[in-house]
Amino acid sequence: MSLRRKAAITGIGQSEVGRRLMRDPLDLTLDACLAAIEDAGLTREQIDGLSTYPGAMGPAGFSGAGISDVHDALRLPLRWFNGGPEHPGQLGSVVEACMAVACGMANHVLCFRSVWEATAQGKGRRQGLGVGGGAGGGGARMTGMMEYTIPFRAYSAANWIALYAQRHFHEFGTTREQLAWIALNARRNAALNPKAIYREPMTLEDYLAVRMISTPLCLYDCDVPVDGATAFIVSRAELGGDLRRTPLFVESVGTALKGRPSWDQFDDLTTMALRDAGRALWEDTQLTPADVDVAELYDGFSFITLAWLEALGFCGRGEGGSFIEGGERIGLAGELPLNTHGGQLSAGRLHGYGFLHEACVQLWNEAGERQVPGDPQVAVAAAGGGPLAGCLLLTAT
Amino acid sequence: MLPRVTDANSHFWRGGEHGRLQFLRCTPCGTWIHPTSPRCPACLSKELSVEAVSGRASVLTYTFNHQPWVPSPDHPYPIAIVEIEEQEGLRLMTNLVHVAGEDVAIGMAVQVVFEQHEDVWFPLFEPADPKLRRGVGR
Numbered sequence: 375m376s377l378r379r380k381a382a383i384t385g386i387g388q389s390e391v392g393r394r395l396m397r398d399p400l401d402l403t404l405d406a407c408l409a410a411i412e413d414a415g416l417t418r419e420q421i422d423g424l425s426t427y428p429g430a431m432g433p434a435g436f437s438g439a440g441i442s443d444v445h446d447a448l449r450l451p452l453r454w455f456n457g458g459p460e461h462p463g464q465l466g467s468v469v470e471a472c473m474a475v476a477c478g479m480a481n482h483v484l485c486f487r488s489v490w491e492a493t494a495q496g497k498g499r500r501q502g503l504g505v506g507g508g509a510g511g512g513g514a515r516m517t518g519m520m521e522y523t524i525p526f527r528a529y530s531a532a533n534w535i536a537l538y539a540q541r542h543f544h545e546f547g548t549t550r551e552q553l554a555w556i557a558l559n560a561r562r563n564a565a566l567n568p569k570a571i572y573r574e575p576m577t578l579e580d581y582l583a584v585r586m587i588s589t590p591l592c593l594y595d596c597d598v599p600v601d602g603a604t605a606f607i608v609s610r611a612e613l614g615g616d617l618r619r620t621p622l623f624v625e626s627v628g629t630a631l632k633g634r635p636s637w638d639q640f641d642d643l644t645t646m647a648l649r650d651a652g653r654a655l656w657e658d659t660q661l662t663p664a665d666v667d668v669a670e671l672y673d674g675f676s677f678i679t680l681a682w683l684e685a686l687g688f689c690g691r692g693e694g695g696s697f698i699e700g701g702e703r704i705g706l707a708g709e710l711p712l713n714t715h716g717g718q719l720s721a722g723r724l725h726g727y728g729f730l731h732e733a734c735v736q737l738w739n740e741a742g743e744r745q746v747p748g749d750p751q752v753a754v755a756a757a758g759g760g761p762l763a764g765c766l767l768l769t770a771t
Numbered sequence: 772m773l774p775r776v777t778d779a780n781s782h783f784w785r786g787g788e789h790g791r792l793q794f795l796r797c798t799p800c801g802t803w804i805h806p807t808s809p810r811c812p813a814c815l816s817k818e819l820s821v822e823a824v825s826g827r828a829s830v831l832t833y834t835f836n837h838q839p840w841v842p843s844p845d846h847p848y849p850i851a852i853v854e855i856e857e858q859e860g861l862r863l864m865t866n867l868v869h870v871a872g873e874d875v876a877i878g879m880a881v882q883v884v885f886e887q888h889e890d891v892w893f894p895l896f897e898p899a900d901p902k903l904r905r906g907v908g909r
């Protein structure tokens with residue numbers, strides 16, 4: 375049994391994206407969902423599957439809509455649905471849609487992720503404290519993962535990622551001047567993306583001068599909360615040919631997590647769970663990292679992208695710093711164009727789904743000024759950090 | 772913000788009242804277990820007992836938090852992951868205390884000290900070398 379080329383992405387959609395849009399998050403979500411259905415050339419009566427991460431849950435802003443919200447708003451005739459936080463990363467919800475169509479549970483699955491963190495933070499309802507709930511303050515006592523982090527004032531994923539980055543710096547001699555290129559490359563690409571949030575130029579000097587958040591991570595190593603929603607249609611591969619677009623086949627997926635599912639207890643304090651998911655991506659395909667034309671790798675924090683580059687085998691373990699240094703290799707005209715829309719660092723935290731969206735845009739040659747030259751045929755999209763990690767390999771042929 | 776203390780984890784969060792850093796330990800195979808679990812993850816035995824470790828550890832990694840997520844007088848403060856001497860992989864996220872920022876390093880030998888907050892004793896770590904200890908509080 376294999377998932378190889380049994381599912382295809384046949385449509386994409388994205389709402390308005392911005393800081394503090396002050397819009398109903400379900401309204402944003404439906405914009406993205408309806409755009410994806412139309413993009414595929416389908417009608418809502420044909421959508422028989424629905425999948426999302428993380429489902430309806432707090433804290434405020436973290437999730438704009440759950441399965442039931444979208445199901446009911448669009449009155450979808452579902453045969454299969456799935457939503458929740460315990461996936462292999464944010465894109466795990468798309469992987470599960472691929473599984474559903476591959477085994478005939480559905481023909482066309484609508485996948486969505488929506489956030490309204492900028493508006494929620496603007497209303498003072500959330501201060502960027504740890505993801506996954508439980509850090510609500512108000513005298514509440516911590517349980518689960520938060521039990522062993524929050525008492526030590528490790529409030530944010532910024533702290534948890536910083537611990538990995540520092541260990542990587544220590545073991546491999548990685549420097550801030552190298553890590554900077556994740557942020558600088560993202561900003562360079564964002565300048566060519568009309569939907570990006572931050573588009574003004576950023577220099578290495580700007581990066582090195584900005585304030586620290588949690589050493590060795592500075593402000594520009596952290597992504598920007600936004601409001602927005604992204605959606606995909608995942609179809610049974612054999613149905614893709616009848617639709618409006620060239621289907622983008624899901625060649626393989628990476629969902630493995632063999633180490634402990636924990637930020638602080640994972641065995642290797644330089645790699646995170648992406649080590650296992652990244653390696654697994656290549657286990658069911660003839661393609662290799664050298665075949666990839668464009669890489670869209672999660673950058674909730676810059677160090678995560680560096681770790682994905684190593685995890686996916688684009689460079690050796692510990693070599694991520696020298697791989698990105700100078701930014702030429704990862705530029706739009708380089709050997710591995712990376713985060714071509716500006717990533718979450720400059721285009722906004724659409725929380726994983728933005729990377730898969732951009733991978734599709736690039737493979738359909740619709741990225742405008744930021745289009746990777748040479749008609750790219752193979753793309754990787756990866757999302758997650760810490761114990762969350764999932765990735766997909768897409769091909770246009 | 773404090774942990775919720777239960778029957779399952781009180782040995783860890785309240786051991787500091789008596790100066791003890793305590794974990795569950797598997798009786799048949801000797802594995803130390805953290806966080807707590809009903810079974811030993813190595814041999815799946817349910818024969819577990821609470822035991823104290825020496826309190827000696829080393830710094831696996833650290834970060835200085837600068838961002839005022841919550842108002843606090845002591846930014847930047849060090850957060851660390853330490854490995855307890857008794858077992859490879861027996862780790863805690865914690866804070867380093869009584870140490871100058873420039874002396875913090877991966878591999879640094881540290882030892883546990885406890886800080887009481889209501890009914891909970893936080894295990895924090897200070898330099899094992901007395902020459903590196905500073906009087907600065909958390």
Ligand SMILES: [Zn+2]
Pocket residue numbers: 797798799800801802811812813814815816
């Ligand atoms: Zn045992």
